[in-house]
Amino acid sequence: MELQQMRYVVAVAETNNFTRAAERCLVVQSALSHQIARLERELGASLFERTSRRVRLTAAGAAFLPAARQCLDAAERAAAEVAAAVGEVRGRLAVGLIPTVAAVDIPDALRKFRQQYPNVRISLRAGASEELVDQVKQGAIEVAFLGLPTTARVQGVQARELARDRLVAVVAQDHPLAGESTVSLRRLAAEVFVDLPARTAGRAQSDQAFSAAGLSRDVAFEVTTAYLIAQLVGQGLCVAMLPSAYVPQLTGVTTIEVSDAPARVEYVIWSNESRTPAATAFLAILDIPEGAATEASAG
Known part of the structure:
Protein backbone atom coordinates (compact mmCIF):
# COMPACT_ATOMS: atom_id res chain seq x y z
CA MET A 1 0.00 0.00 0.00
CA GLU A 2 1.48 3.35 -1.06
CA LEU A 3 0.74 6.92 -0.08
CA GLN A 4 0.16 7.83 -3.71
CA GLN A 5 -2.58 5.23 -3.94
CA MET A 6 -4.23 6.78 -0.89
CA ARG A 7 -4.02 10.21 -2.51
CA TYR A 8 -5.77 8.86 -5.56
CA VAL A 9 -8.55 7.29 -3.47
CA VAL A 10 -9.11 10.54 -1.56
CA ALA A 11 -9.19 12.53 -4.81
CA VAL A 12 -11.78 10.23 -6.39
CA ALA A 13 -13.87 10.25 -3.20
CA GLU A 14 -13.87 14.06 -3.10
CA THR A 15 -14.59 14.59 -6.79
CA ASN A 16 -16.80 11.52 -7.43
CA ASN A 17 -15.09 11.34 -10.80
CA PHE A 18 -11.96 9.53 -12.01
CA THR A 19 -11.20 12.10 -14.72
CA ARG A 20 -11.36 15.10 -12.35
CA ALA A 21 -9.39 13.17 -9.73
CA ALA A 22 -6.63 12.47 -12.26
CA GLU A 23 -6.55 16.14 -13.23
CA ARG A 24 -6.22 17.13 -9.59
CA CYS A 25 -3.41 14.63 -9.05
CA LEU A 26 -1.66 15.64 -12.32
CA VAL A 27 -1.65 12.12 -13.75
CA VAL A 28 -3.39 10.47 -16.67
CA GLN A 29 -6.64 8.75 -15.78
CA SER A 30 -5.41 5.30 -16.81
CA ALA A 31 -2.53 5.51 -14.33
CA LEU A 32 -4.82 6.60 -11.51
CA SER A 33 -7.36 3.87 -12.29
CA HIS A 34 -4.60 1.25 -12.48
CA GLN A 35 -3.22 2.19 -9.05
CA ILE A 36 -6.65 2.17 -7.41
CA ALA A 37 -7.43 -1.22 -8.96
CA ARG A 38 -4.09 -2.51 -7.70
CA LEU A 39 -4.90 -1.25 -4.20
CA GLU A 40 -8.33 -2.88 -4.32
CA ARG A 41 -6.75 -6.23 -5.22
CA GLU A 42 -4.35 -5.89 -2.31
CA LEU A 43 -7.21 -5.07 0.08
CA GLY A 44 -9.49 -7.71 -1.35
CA ALA A 45 -12.40 -5.29 -1.66
CA SER A 46 -13.77 -2.71 -4.09
CA LEU A 47 -13.49 0.84 -2.81
CA PHE A 48 -15.73 2.43 -5.43
CA GLU A 49 -18.98 1.53 -7.11
CA ARG A 50 -18.54 2.51 -10.76
CA THR A 51 -21.43 3.05 -13.16
CA SER A 52 -21.71 4.93 -16.43
CA ARG A 53 -23.29 7.86 -14.57
CA ARG A 54 -21.46 8.14 -11.28
CA VAL A 55 -18.75 6.95 -8.96
CA ARG A 56 -19.38 6.52 -5.25
CA LEU A 57 -17.73 4.87 -2.28
CA THR A 58 -18.66 1.35 -1.32
CA ALA A 59 -19.00 0.43 2.35
CA ALA A 60 -15.38 -0.72 2.24
CA GLY A 61 -14.35 2.56 0.63
CA ALA A 62 -16.17 4.59 3.27
CA ALA A 63 -14.33 2.62 5.96
CA PHE A 64 -10.97 3.09 4.22
CA LEU A 65 -11.26 6.84 3.54
CA PRO A 66 -10.80 8.28 7.09
CA ALA A 67 -7.73 6.13 7.72
CA ALA A 68 -6.29 7.11 4.33
CA ARG A 69 -6.72 10.78 5.16
CA GLN A 70 -5.05 10.26 8.53
CA CYS A 71 -2.11 8.52 6.88
CA LEU A 72 -1.69 11.34 4.37
CA ASP A 73 -1.90 13.96 7.12
CA ALA A 74 0.68 12.06 9.17
CA ALA A 75 3.02 11.80 6.21
CA GLU A 76 2.67 15.51 5.48
CA ARG A 77 3.29 16.36 9.10
CA ALA A 78 6.36 14.11 9.23
CA ALA A 79 7.81 15.91 6.23
CA ALA A 80 7.04 19.28 7.83
CA GLU A 81 8.71 18.24 11.10
CA VAL A 82 11.87 17.16 9.26
CA ALA A 83 11.92 20.45 7.35
CA ALA A 84 11.50 22.37 10.62
CA ALA A 85 14.40 20.45 12.15
CA VAL A 86 16.69 21.88 9.47
CA GLY A 87 15.25 25.38 9.76
CA GLU A 88 12.52 25.36 7.11
CA VAL A 89 8.79 25.76 7.80
CA ARG A 90 6.55 24.20 5.19
CA GLY A 91 3.44 22.05 4.92
CA ARG A 92 -0.01 23.46 5.51
CA LEU A 93 -1.68 25.96 7.82
CA ALA A 94 -5.46 25.72 8.17
CA VAL A 95 -6.95 28.70 10.01
CA GLY A 96 -10.55 28.89 11.19
CA LEU A 97 -12.32 32.10 12.06
CA ILE A 98 -15.69 33.51 12.97
CA PRO A 99 -17.13 36.02 10.47
CA THR A 100 -16.85 38.89 12.97
CA VAL A 101 -13.27 38.40 14.17
CA ALA A 102 -11.93 41.84 15.08
CA ALA A 103 -9.16 41.39 17.65
CA VAL A 104 -6.64 40.40 14.98
CA ASP A 105 -6.14 41.77 11.48
CA ILE A 106 -6.16 38.34 9.82
CA PRO A 107 -5.11 39.49 6.30
CA ASP A 108 -2.18 41.46 7.74
CA ALA A 109 -1.08 38.54 9.93
CA LEU A 110 -1.21 36.19 6.93
CA ARG A 111 0.74 38.70 4.83
CA LYS A 112 3.54 38.75 7.40
CA PHE A 113 3.43 34.97 7.71
CA ARG A 114 3.54 34.46 3.95
CA GLN A 115 6.53 36.78 3.61
CA GLN A 116 8.48 34.72 6.12
CA TYR A 117 7.22 31.25 5.18
CA PRO A 118 6.37 31.17 1.45
CA ASN A 119 6.42 27.34 1.30
CA VAL A 120 3.40 26.91 3.58
CA ARG A 121 0.02 26.33 1.94
CA ILE A 122 -2.71 28.30 3.70
CA SER A 123 -6.44 27.63 3.90
CA LEU A 124 -9.07 29.76 5.65
CA ARG A 125 -12.33 28.32 6.92
CA ALA A 126 -15.15 30.43 8.36
CA GLY A 127 -17.57 28.91 10.85
CA ALA A 128 -19.30 29.15 14.19
CA SER A 129 -17.12 29.15 17.30
CA GLU A 130 -18.29 25.76 18.58
CA GLU A 131 -17.66 24.19 15.15
CA LEU A 132 -14.14 25.63 15.07
CA VAL A 133 -13.35 24.20 18.52
CA ASP A 134 -14.37 20.74 17.31
CA GLN A 135 -12.27 21.08 14.16
CA VAL A 136 -9.20 22.04 16.18
CA LYS A 137 -9.75 19.04 18.46
CA GLN A 138 -10.02 16.78 15.40
CA GLY A 139 -6.91 18.23 13.77
CA ALA A 140 -8.81 19.53 10.75
CA ILE A 141 -7.53 23.05 11.45
CA GLU A 142 -4.50 24.15 13.44
CA VAL A 143 -5.47 27.61 14.68
CA ALA A 144 -8.88 29.26 15.11
CA PHE A 145 -10.28 32.61 16.21
CA LEU A 146 -13.46 32.53 18.31
CA GLY A 147 -15.96 34.89 19.87
CA LEU A 148 -17.74 33.67 23.02
CA PRO A 149 -20.01 35.06 25.72
CA THR A 150 -18.16 36.06 28.88
CA THR A 151 -19.86 33.15 30.66
CA ALA A 152 -18.40 30.55 28.26
CA ARG A 153 -15.13 28.67 28.67
CA VAL A 154 -13.06 27.00 25.98
CA GLN A 155 -12.64 23.29 26.71
CA GLY A 156 -10.35 20.67 25.23
CA VAL A 157 -7.96 23.04 23.44
CA GLN A 158 -5.25 25.53 24.28
CA ALA A 159 -6.52 29.11 24.26
CA ARG A 160 -5.34 32.68 24.63
CA GLU A 161 -7.74 35.55 25.30
CA LEU A 162 -7.23 38.30 22.73
CA VAL A 265 -14.47 37.57 24.52
CA GLU A 266 -12.32 36.78 21.49
CA TYR A 267 -9.87 33.89 21.71
CA VAL A 268 -7.26 32.27 19.55
CA ILE A 269 -7.09 28.50 20.08
CA TRP A 270 -4.86 25.62 19.02
CA SER A 271 -4.54 21.91 19.68
CA ASN A 272 -4.00 20.43 23.13
CA GLU A 273 -1.82 17.71 21.62
CA SER A 274 0.92 19.55 19.76
CA ARG A 275 1.51 22.39 17.37
CA THR A 276 2.63 21.86 13.82
CA PRO A 277 5.69 23.92 12.84
CA ALA A 278 3.46 26.13 10.68
CA ALA A 279 1.01 26.72 13.56
CA THR A 280 3.86 27.58 15.92
CA ALA A 281 5.25 30.04 13.37
CA PHE A 282 1.86 31.65 12.81
CA LEU A 283 1.18 32.04 16.53
CA ALA A 284 4.62 33.63 16.87
CA ILE A 285 3.51 36.23 14.32
CA LEU A 286 0.71 37.01 16.79
CA ASP A 287 3.29 37.20 19.63
CA ILE A 288 1.98 34.01 21.25
CA PRO A 289 4.95 31.82 22.28
CA GLU A 290 4.68 28.08 22.80
CA GLY A 291 3.00 27.17 26.09
CA ALA A 292 1.21 30.53 26.31
CA ALA A 293 -2.37 29.36 26.87
CA THR A 294 -4.71 31.45 29.00
CA GLU A 295 -5.07 29.57 32.27
CA ALA A 296 -8.71 30.52 32.86
CA SER A 297 -9.93 29.23 29.52
CA ALA A 298 -7.81 26.26 28.52
CA GLY A 299 -9.84 23.09 28.99
Missing part, protein backbone atom coordinates in the same frame (compact mmCIF):
# COMPACT_ATOMS: atom_id res chain seq x y z
CA ALA A 163 -9.79 40.99 23.55
CA ARG A 164 -13.10 41.84 25.18
CA ASP A 165 -15.76 43.86 23.44
CA ARG A 166 -19.36 45.02 23.84
CA LEU A 167 -22.10 44.59 21.28
CA VAL A 168 -23.72 47.62 19.66
CA ALA A 169 -27.04 47.99 17.87
CA VAL A 170 -26.93 48.17 14.07
CA VAL A 171 -29.87 49.79 12.26
CA ALA A 172 -30.69 51.16 8.82
CA GLN A 173 -29.60 54.74 8.20
CA ASP A 174 -33.24 55.90 8.01
CA HIS A 175 -34.41 53.87 11.02
CA PRO A 176 -36.24 55.87 13.75
CA LEU A 177 -33.45 54.97 16.19
CA ALA A 178 -30.65 56.09 13.86
CA GLY A 179 -30.45 59.53 15.48
CA GLU A 180 -30.09 58.16 19.01
CA SER A 181 -26.70 58.02 20.74
CA THR A 182 -27.71 55.25 23.16
CA VAL A 183 -30.49 52.68 23.31
CA SER A 184 -31.51 50.07 25.89
CA LEU A 185 -32.22 46.38 25.44
CA ARG A 186 -35.84 47.05 26.46
CA ARG A 187 -36.27 49.50 23.56
CA LEU A 188 -34.55 47.13 21.13
CA ALA A 189 -36.81 44.26 22.20
CA ALA A 190 -39.64 45.94 20.30
CA GLU A 191 -37.74 45.58 17.00
CA VAL A 192 -37.51 42.69 14.53
CA PHE A 193 -34.01 41.13 14.64
CA VAL A 194 -31.58 39.33 12.37
CA ASP A 195 -29.04 37.16 14.15
CA LEU A 196 -26.83 34.11 13.82
CA PRO A 197 -28.50 30.67 14.04
CA ALA A 198 -29.96 29.57 17.36
CA ARG A 199 -27.70 27.63 19.74
CA THR A 200 -24.50 29.12 18.32
CA ALA A 201 -22.03 30.97 20.54
CA GLY A 202 -22.48 34.17 18.54
CA ARG A 203 -26.23 34.09 19.05
CA ALA A 204 -25.93 33.20 22.75
CA GLN A 205 -24.34 36.55 23.59
CA SER A 206 -27.52 38.44 22.71
CA ASP A 207 -29.97 35.72 23.81
CA GLN A 208 -28.45 35.61 27.29
CA ALA A 209 -28.52 39.40 27.64
CA PHE A 210 -32.20 39.70 26.72
CA SER A 211 -33.11 36.73 28.91
CA ALA A 212 -31.20 38.17 31.90
CA ALA A 213 -33.14 41.42 31.48
CA GLY A 214 -36.43 39.49 31.47
CA LEU A 215 -37.05 40.38 27.82
CA SER A 216 -37.92 38.46 24.68
CA ARG A 217 -37.34 39.50 21.07
CA ASP A 218 -38.43 38.49 17.60
CA VAL A 219 -35.54 37.00 15.61
CA ALA A 220 -37.27 36.78 12.23
CA PHE A 221 -34.08 36.24 10.21
CA GLU A 222 -31.27 33.76 10.89
CA VAL A 223 -28.12 33.96 8.74
CA THR A 224 -24.57 32.64 8.98
CA THR A 225 -22.47 35.67 7.97
CA ALA A 226 -22.11 39.21 9.26
CA TYR A 227 -22.17 40.43 5.66
CA LEU A 228 -25.73 39.15 5.21
CA ILE A 229 -26.72 40.62 8.56
CA ALA A 230 -25.58 44.05 7.37
CA GLN A 231 -27.36 43.65 4.03
CA LEU A 232 -30.70 42.84 5.68
CA VAL A 233 -30.31 45.65 8.22
CA GLY A 234 -29.43 48.11 5.46
CA GLN A 235 -32.69 47.28 3.67
CA GLY A 236 -34.66 48.22 6.79
CA LEU A 237 -35.93 44.68 7.31
CA CYS A 238 -34.56 44.31 10.83
CA VAL A 239 -31.99 45.42 13.37
CA ALA A 240 -28.98 43.54 14.74
CA MET A 241 -26.38 43.51 17.48
CA LEU A 242 -22.73 43.09 16.50
CA PRO A 243 -19.34 43.60 18.19
CA SER A 244 -18.33 47.27 18.31
CA ALA A 245 -14.81 46.51 17.05
CA TYR A 246 -16.23 44.82 13.96
CA VAL A 247 -18.93 47.27 12.81
CA PRO A 248 -16.53 49.91 11.39
CA GLN A 249 -16.06 47.48 8.49
CA LEU A 250 -19.75 47.80 7.56
CA THR A 251 -21.26 50.39 5.21
CA GLY A 252 -24.82 51.61 4.72
CA VAL A 253 -25.86 51.13 8.36
CA THR A 254 -25.82 53.14 11.58
CA THR A 255 -24.48 51.90 14.92
CA ILE A 256 -25.81 52.87 18.35
CA GLU A 257 -24.34 52.23 21.79
CA VAL A 258 -26.43 49.90 23.97
CA SER A 259 -26.56 50.97 27.61
CA ASP A 260 -26.89 47.42 28.96
CA ALA A 261 -25.12 45.63 26.10
CA PRO A 262 -23.82 42.07 26.34
CA ALA A 263 -20.10 41.49 26.05
CA ARG A 264 -18.01 38.90 24.27
Whole structure:
Protein backbone atom coordinates (compact mmCIF):
# COMPACT_ATOMS: atom_id res chain seq x y z
CA MET A 1 0.00 0.00 0.00
CA GLU A 2 1.48 3.35 -1.06
CA LEU A 3 0.74 6.92 -0.08
CA GLN A 4 0.16 7.83 -3.71
CA GLN A 5 -2.58 5.23 -3.94
CA MET A 6 -4.23 6.78 -0.89
CA ARG A 7 -4.02 10.21 -2.51
CA TYR A 8 -5.77 8.86 -5.56
CA VAL A 9 -8.55 7.29 -3.47
CA VAL A 10 -9.11 10.54 -1.56
CA ALA A 11 -9.19 12.53 -4.81
CA VAL A 12 -11.78 10.23 -6.39
CA ALA A 13 -13.87 10.25 -3.20
CA GLU A 14 -13.87 14.06 -3.10
CA THR A 15 -14.59 14.59 -6.79
CA ASN A 16 -16.80 11.52 -7.43
CA ASN A 17 -15.09 11.34 -10.80
CA PHE A 18 -11.96 9.53 -12.01
CA THR A 19 -11.20 12.10 -14.72
CA ARG A 20 -11.36 15.10 -12.35
CA ALA A 21 -9.39 13.17 -9.73
CA ALA A 22 -6.63 12.47 -12.26
CA GLU A 23 -6.55 16.14 -13.23
CA ARG A 24 -6.22 17.13 -9.59
CA CYS A 25 -3.41 14.63 -9.05
CA LEU A 26 -1.66 15.64 -12.32
CA VAL A 27 -1.65 12.12 -13.75
CA VAL A 28 -3.39 10.47 -16.67
CA GLN A 29 -6.64 8.75 -15.78
CA SER A 30 -5.41 5.30 -16.81
CA ALA A 31 -2.53 5.51 -14.33
CA LEU A 32 -4.82 6.60 -11.51
CA SER A 33 -7.36 3.87 -12.29
CA HIS A 34 -4.60 1.25 -12.48
CA GLN A 35 -3.22 2.19 -9.05
CA ILE A 36 -6.65 2.17 -7.41
CA ALA A 37 -7.43 -1.22 -8.96
CA ARG A 38 -4.09 -2.51 -7.70
CA LEU A 39 -4.90 -1.25 -4.20
CA GLU A 40 -8.33 -2.88 -4.32
CA ARG A 41 -6.75 -6.23 -5.22
CA GLU A 42 -4.35 -5.89 -2.31
CA LEU A 43 -7.21 -5.07 0.08
CA GLY A 44 -9.49 -7.71 -1.35
CA ALA A 45 -12.40 -5.29 -1.66
CA SER A 46 -13.77 -2.71 -4.09
CA LEU A 47 -13.49 0.84 -2.81
CA PHE A 48 -15.73 2.43 -5.43
CA GLU A 49 -18.98 1.53 -7.11
CA ARG A 50 -18.54 2.51 -10.76
CA THR A 51 -21.43 3.05 -13.16
CA SER A 52 -21.71 4.93 -16.43
CA ARG A 53 -23.29 7.86 -14.57
CA ARG A 54 -21.46 8.14 -11.28
CA VAL A 55 -18.75 6.95 -8.96
CA ARG A 56 -19.38 6.52 -5.25
CA LEU A 57 -17.73 4.87 -2.28
CA THR A 58 -18.66 1.35 -1.32
CA ALA A 59 -19.00 0.43 2.35
CA ALA A 60 -15.38 -0.72 2.24
CA GLY A 61 -14.35 2.56 0.63
CA ALA A 62 -16.17 4.59 3.27
CA ALA A 63 -14.33 2.62 5.96
CA PHE A 64 -10.97 3.09 4.22
CA LEU A 65 -11.26 6.84 3.54
CA PRO A 66 -10.80 8.28 7.09
CA ALA A 67 -7.73 6.13 7.72
CA ALA A 68 -6.29 7.11 4.33
CA ARG A 69 -6.72 10.78 5.16
CA GLN A 70 -5.05 10.26 8.53
CA CYS A 71 -2.11 8.52 6.88
CA LEU A 72 -1.69 11.34 4.37
CA ASP A 73 -1.90 13.96 7.12
CA ALA A 74 0.68 12.06 9.17
CA ALA A 75 3.02 11.80 6.21
CA GLU A 76 2.67 15.51 5.48
CA ARG A 77 3.29 16.36 9.10
CA ALA A 78 6.36 14.11 9.23
CA ALA A 79 7.81 15.91 6.23
CA ALA A 80 7.04 19.28 7.83
CA GLU A 81 8.71 18.24 11.10
CA VAL A 82 11.87 17.16 9.26
CA ALA A 83 11.92 20.45 7.35
CA ALA A 84 11.50 22.37 10.62
CA ALA A 85 14.40 20.45 12.15
CA VAL A 86 16.69 21.88 9.47
CA GLY A 87 15.25 25.38 9.76
CA GLU A 88 12.52 25.36 7.11
CA VAL A 89 8.79 25.76 7.80
CA ARG A 90 6.55 24.20 5.19
CA GLY A 91 3.44 22.05 4.92
CA ARG A 92 -0.01 23.46 5.51
CA LEU A 93 -1.68 25.96 7.82
CA ALA A 94 -5.46 25.72 8.17
CA VAL A 95 -6.95 28.70 10.01
CA GLY A 96 -10.55 28.89 11.19
CA LEU A 97 -12.32 32.10 12.06
CA ILE A 98 -15.69 33.51 12.97
CA PRO A 99 -17.13 36.02 10.47
CA THR A 100 -16.85 38.89 12.97
CA VAL A 101 -13.27 38.40 14.17
CA ALA A 102 -11.93 41.84 15.08
CA ALA A 103 -9.16 41.39 17.65
CA VAL A 104 -6.64 40.40 14.98
CA ASP A 105 -6.14 41.77 11.48
CA ILE A 106 -6.16 38.34 9.82
CA PRO A 107 -5.11 39.49 6.30
CA ASP A 108 -2.18 41.46 7.74
CA ALA A 109 -1.08 38.54 9.93
CA LEU A 110 -1.21 36.19 6.93
CA ARG A 111 0.74 38.70 4.83
CA LYS A 112 3.54 38.75 7.40
CA PHE A 113 3.43 34.97 7.71
CA ARG A 114 3.54 34.46 3.95
CA GLN A 115 6.53 36.78 3.61
CA GLN A 116 8.48 34.72 6.12
CA TYR A 117 7.22 31.25 5.18
CA PRO A 118 6.37 31.17 1.45
CA ASN A 119 6.42 27.34 1.30
CA VAL A 120 3.40 26.91 3.58
CA ARG A 121 0.02 26.33 1.94
CA ILE A 122 -2.71 28.30 3.70
CA SER A 123 -6.44 27.63 3.90
CA LEU A 124 -9.07 29.76 5.65
CA ARG A 125 -12.33 28.32 6.92
CA ALA A 126 -15.15 30.43 8.36
CA GLY A 127 -17.57 28.91 10.85
CA ALA A 128 -19.30 29.15 14.19
CA SER A 129 -17.12 29.15 17.30
CA GLU A 130 -18.29 25.76 18.58
CA GLU A 131 -17.66 24.19 15.15
CA LEU A 132 -14.14 25.63 15.07
CA VAL A 133 -13.35 24.20 18.52
CA ASP A 134 -14.37 20.74 17.31
CA GLN A 135 -12.27 21.08 14.16
CA VAL A 136 -9.20 22.04 16.18
CA LYS A 137 -9.75 19.04 18.46
CA GLN A 138 -10.02 16.78 15.40
CA GLY A 139 -6.91 18.23 13.77
CA ALA A 140 -8.81 19.53 10.75
CA ILE A 141 -7.53 23.05 11.45
CA GLU A 142 -4.50 24.15 13.44
CA VAL A 143 -5.47 27.61 14.68
CA ALA A 144 -8.88 29.26 15.11
CA PHE A 145 -10.28 32.61 16.21
CA LEU A 146 -13.46 32.53 18.31
CA GLY A 147 -15.96 34.89 19.87
CA LEU A 148 -17.74 33.67 23.02
CA PRO A 149 -20.01 35.06 25.72
CA THR A 150 -18.16 36.06 28.88
CA THR A 151 -19.86 33.15 30.66
CA ALA A 152 -18.40 30.55 28.26
CA ARG A 153 -15.13 28.67 28.67
CA VAL A 154 -13.06 27.00 25.98
CA GLN A 155 -12.64 23.29 26.71
CA GLY A 156 -10.35 20.67 25.23
CA VAL A 157 -7.96 23.04 23.44
CA GLN A 158 -5.25 25.53 24.28
CA ALA A 159 -6.52 29.11 24.26
CA ARG A 160 -5.34 32.68 24.63
CA GLU A 161 -7.74 35.55 25.30
CA LEU A 162 -7.23 38.30 22.73
CA ALA A 163 -9.79 40.99 23.55
CA ARG A 164 -13.10 41.84 25.18
CA ASP A 165 -15.76 43.86 23.44
CA ARG A 166 -19.36 45.02 23.84
CA LEU A 167 -22.10 44.59 21.28
CA VAL A 168 -23.72 47.62 19.66
CA ALA A 169 -27.04 47.99 17.87
CA VAL A 170 -26.93 48.17 14.07
CA VAL A 171 -29.87 49.79 12.26
CA ALA A 172 -30.69 51.16 8.82
CA GLN A 173 -29.60 54.74 8.20
CA ASP A 174 -33.24 55.90 8.01
CA HIS A 175 -34.41 53.87 11.02
CA PRO A 176 -36.24 55.87 13.75
CA LEU A 177 -33.45 54.97 16.19
CA ALA A 178 -30.65 56.09 13.86
CA GLY A 179 -30.45 59.53 15.48
CA GLU A 180 -30.09 58.16 19.01
CA SER A 181 -26.70 58.02 20.74
CA THR A 182 -27.71 55.25 23.16
CA VAL A 183 -30.49 52.68 23.31
CA SER A 184 -31.51 50.07 25.89
CA LEU A 185 -32.22 46.38 25.44
CA ARG A 186 -35.84 47.05 26.46
CA ARG A 187 -36.27 49.50 23.56
CA LEU A 188 -34.55 47.13 21.13
CA ALA A 189 -36.81 44.26 22.20
CA ALA A 190 -39.64 45.94 20.30
CA GLU A 191 -37.74 45.58 17.00
CA VAL A 192 -37.51 42.69 14.53
CA PHE A 193 -34.01 41.13 14.64
CA VAL A 194 -31.58 39.33 12.37
CA ASP A 195 -29.04 37.16 14.15
CA LEU A 196 -26.83 34.11 13.82
CA PRO A 197 -28.50 30.67 14.04
CA ALA A 198 -29.96 29.57 17.36
CA ARG A 199 -27.70 27.63 19.74
CA THR A 200 -24.50 29.12 18.32
CA ALA A 201 -22.03 30.97 20.54
CA GLY A 202 -22.48 34.17 18.54
CA ARG A 203 -26.23 34.09 19.05
CA ALA A 204 -25.93 33.20 22.75
CA GLN A 205 -24.34 36.55 23.59
CA SER A 206 -27.52 38.44 22.71
CA ASP A 207 -29.97 35.72 23.81
CA GLN A 208 -28.45 35.61 27.29
CA ALA A 209 -28.52 39.40 27.64
CA PHE A 210 -32.20 39.70 26.72
CA SER A 211 -33.11 36.73 28.91
CA ALA A 212 -31.20 38.17 31.90
CA ALA A 213 -33.14 41.42 31.48
CA GLY A 214 -36.43 39.49 31.47
CA LEU A 215 -37.05 40.38 27.82
CA SER A 216 -37.92 38.46 24.68
CA ARG A 217 -37.34 39.50 21.07
CA ASP A 218 -38.43 38.49 17.60
CA VAL A 219 -35.54 37.00 15.61
CA ALA A 220 -37.27 36.78 12.23
CA PHE A 221 -34.08 36.24 10.21
CA GLU A 222 -31.27 33.76 10.89
CA VAL A 223 -28.12 33.96 8.74
CA THR A 224 -24.57 32.64 8.98
CA THR A 225 -22.47 35.67 7.97
CA ALA A 226 -22.11 39.21 9.26
CA TYR A 227 -22.17 40.43 5.66
CA LEU A 228 -25.73 39.15 5.21
CA ILE A 229 -26.72 40.62 8.56
CA ALA A 230 -25.58 44.05 7.37
CA GLN A 231 -27.36 43.65 4.03
CA LEU A 232 -30.70 42.84 5.68
CA VAL A 233 -30.31 45.65 8.22
CA GLY A 234 -29.43 48.11 5.46
CA GLN A 235 -32.69 47.28 3.67
CA GLY A 236 -34.66 48.22 6.79
CA LEU A 237 -35.93 44.68 7.31
CA CYS A 238 -34.56 44.31 10.83
CA VAL A 239 -31.99 45.42 13.37
CA ALA A 240 -28.98 43.54 14.74
CA MET A 241 -26.38 43.51 17.48
CA LEU A 242 -22.73 43.09 16.50
CA PRO A 243 -19.34 43.60 18.19
CA SER A 244 -18.33 47.27 18.31
CA ALA A 245 -14.81 46.51 17.05
CA TYR A 246 -16.23 44.82 13.96
CA VAL A 247 -18.93 47.27 12.81
CA PRO A 248 -16.53 49.91 11.39
CA GLN A 249 -16.06 47.48 8.49
CA LEU A 250 -19.75 47.80 7.56
CA THR A 251 -21.26 50.39 5.21
CA GLY A 252 -24.82 51.61 4.72
CA VAL A 253 -25.86 51.13 8.36
CA THR A 254 -25.82 53.14 11.58
CA THR A 255 -24.48 51.90 14.92
CA ILE A 256 -25.81 52.87 18.35
CA GLU A 257 -24.34 52.23 21.79
CA VAL A 258 -26.43 49.90 23.97
CA SER A 259 -26.56 50.97 27.61
CA ASP A 260 -26.89 47.42 28.96
CA ALA A 261 -25.12 45.63 26.10
CA PRO A 262 -23.82 42.07 26.34
CA ALA A 263 -20.10 41.49 26.05
CA ARG A 264 -18.01 38.90 24.27
CA VAL A 265 -14.47 37.57 24.52
CA GLU A 266 -12.32 36.78 21.49
CA TYR A 267 -9.87 33.89 21.71
CA VAL A 268 -7.26 32.27 19.55
CA ILE A 269 -7.09 28.50 20.08
CA TRP A 270 -4.86 25.62 19.02
CA SER A 271 -4.54 21.91 19.68
CA ASN A 272 -4.00 20.43 23.13
CA GLU A 273 -1.82 17.71 21.62
CA SER A 274 0.92 19.55 19.76
CA ARG A 275 1.51 22.39 17.37
CA THR A 276 2.63 21.86 13.82
CA PRO A 277 5.69 23.92 12.84
CA ALA A 278 3.46 26.13 10.68
CA ALA A 279 1.01 26.72 13.56
CA THR A 280 3.86 27.58 15.92
CA ALA A 281 5.25 30.04 13.37
CA PHE A 282 1.86 31.65 12.81
CA LEU A 283 1.18 32.04 16.53
CA ALA A 284 4.62 33.63 16.87
CA ILE A 285 3.51 36.23 14.32
CA LEU A 286 0.71 37.01 16.79
CA ASP A 287 3.29 37.20 19.63
CA ILE A 288 1.98 34.01 21.25
CA PRO A 289 4.95 31.82 22.28
CA GLU A 290 4.68 28.08 22.80
CA GLY A 291 3.00 27.17 26.09
CA ALA A 292 1.21 30.53 26.31
CA ALA A 293 -2.37 29.36 26.87
CA THR A 294 -4.71 31.45 29.00
CA GLU A 295 -5.07 29.57 32.27
CA ALA A 296 -8.71 30.52 32.86
CA SER A 297 -9.93 29.23 29.52
CA ALA A 298 -7.81 26.26 28.52
CA GLY A 299 -9.84 23.09 28.99
